[in-house]
Amino acid sequence: MYAIVDCNSFYCSCERVFRPDLKERGIVVLSNNDGCVISRTEEAKKAGIGMAVPYYQCREQLEKAGITVFSSNYYLYGDMSRRVMDTLRVIANDSNEDRVEVYSVDEAFIELSHIPPENLNDYAIHLKNTVEQWTGVRVSVGVGPSRVLSKMANRLAKKRPGITNGVLVLQSDQQIREALEETEVSDIWGIGYRYAVKLRDEFGIRSAWQLKHIPLEWARKNLGGVVGVRLIKELCGETMREKKDPLEKKKMIATTRMFGAPVYTLEPLREAIATYTARAAEKLRRQYSAASSLDVFVVTNGSKGKPYQYQPGTDHRYFNLPRPSSVTHELIAHAMPLVTSLYREGVKYLKAGVILGGIVPDNSVQADLFSAEQQKNKTALMDVMDNLNFSMRGDVIRYGATGTTRHWTMRQDKRSPRYTTRWEELFEVGKGKVD
């Protein structure tokens, strides 16, 4: 059996922990650049604020409903996430077994073969209560024979807070059948918008219970090959995936951003790409990797008059490095000609990004006979930069190519203090009203 522990409205919950005055009041958190709503409390949902709605479209509505708006504060959410996961590890792990699989910033699976079936419900309640008591973040817990079924349990637990108290265990055939019948295919983990439409319109399949009974060969043909087959088996209670190794390295590293305001000239475009390349290179070094390809892309405003989602207008250029590198200035040097060749005068640029691929362990990079000494120096330089920037918690030293004026950086007008990661922004007891 598996449990999934999922934080309720995670970003909003994090804000609430340090703003007890907002305990019973609505909160939303905005995406980067204060673009759209990405986290909502129950009060905000009830006020009719949709997920992923652009901020400018619901601003008035939010004001009228007295809902507090925050820009996203990833320092805070990252640190709160660590606390939640640490709590789960304390409860679920023993010295020789790591049963916690962190799935995303606000979710973790826990493998439960060590818990007797009759104790599963109490155990799930214990998980929930402990996380809430230790971190202040509210969570829901779903338990089932496979990961897909535990996700289904979690969703139903959230849907019926009064009945389930945020915990639901799917154990008997009867319980599982009822859950499957009650769940629409579009609400199954692994069925996205397109498959849901296809299943409904072409085949008349609406409930998870119906989907569970389709032949595997049919799933292979119509639901993305082996992915579809695995999904059906998971619905039947079979576990189709081993725990992911937490040491596994990323196969692709991307840094992409909308600009705070549109960009029309080459210079800021180059600064932005240099900045994103530097950030991506940091991520690369943090996992002891080097990249062998570099892809630069820009997004223009596309054709006028069309709705946003139909006007991507992206253009990209990529470059294969003569040998893999994680040295910031080498990568920037390769990226700059790509930006210059992409740039066209008079075009309005909204967004840009860098994607590093062909990622290999940095110790496997072939040493160049004639430049071993230089290479050592570059590595030492990167170490110094990373250590300085990390210990000072900011870009204390940067490359000149990343710019000095930087008018293109994102907007974040309503960010809360970084309460848990900066001394000068520490939460002060007695300043606010605390229960």
Place this chain on the structure above:
DNA sequence: TCTGGGGTCCTAGGACCC
């Protein structure tokens, strides 16, 4: 005027090899 930023896995098809 103003719509996020990451990732994963899989398949098909082309280039190339023996």
Place this chain on the structure above:
DNA sequence: TCTGGGGTCCTAGGACCC
């Protein structure tokens, strides 16, 4: 120029997730 069978590697694109 035609003829076969069996592979690998790479890229683009589609689907999904939070």
